[in-house]
Amino acid sequence: MSHPIEIQTVIKASPERIWKALTDKTEMKAWYFDIQDFEPIIGTVFDFYEPGDHKKYHHIGEVLEVIPEKKLSYTWTYPDFSTAKSTVTWEINALENGDTSVKVTHTNTEEFSELGENFSRKSFAEGWSGILNQSLKPFLEK
Template identity: 60%
Template structure:
């Protein structure tokens, strides 16, 4: 049994603001990734590369579950490196006008052996930066 990566931050913004930032591809590119083919619909696949133009890692996801203003669950994979998939779940919990954003990344051990860039530590650091800095700064501005 594996231990998922869990990262959570309380952000000074209402759930609806964070949901829009998380699910609107025009907002996503301001704080997350530029995902041109993102459609908020169960079963839809999306593809993107890390910012900076190097296009080193092709990311692919498929939306598994949507509960508006509460939960977004999707796969996370690197089809150029492996056929293995992991699961990322975003949960939004309202707290007095603020929102607890909880991200869980399950199955990270599926990327074991793909190299340093796919380590648990690397993902943990990445998600902490994405939630604790990028998203937080974007919606609190």
């Protein structure tokens, strides 16, 4: 049984601005990952490494769902270590006060648990919390 990781925050930015940060390669590089072949088009396959010179974790994803300014979903895999596949979904919801709620959900992370502590539920939850609250939010609210 899958236990999705869900991390949510409120950002003082419009859904349009958040969407651009989630889908524009130049903006993504500033707060997320350098993903040169990413396009917010269903079926697009992209790959990237985590930052740093060591190129430790190679990721490959495929865009599954695109609802502009509302939802973006893609697969998340580590082809050098496993054939397992998980899914990352970003949801954007405008709030009445002008702020925007952003939620990231990562499902099927338990598929990677045999790969060790760096692939544990705790590690994924901490990683997504950092990406959302220490990277995306400050990038958009600066």
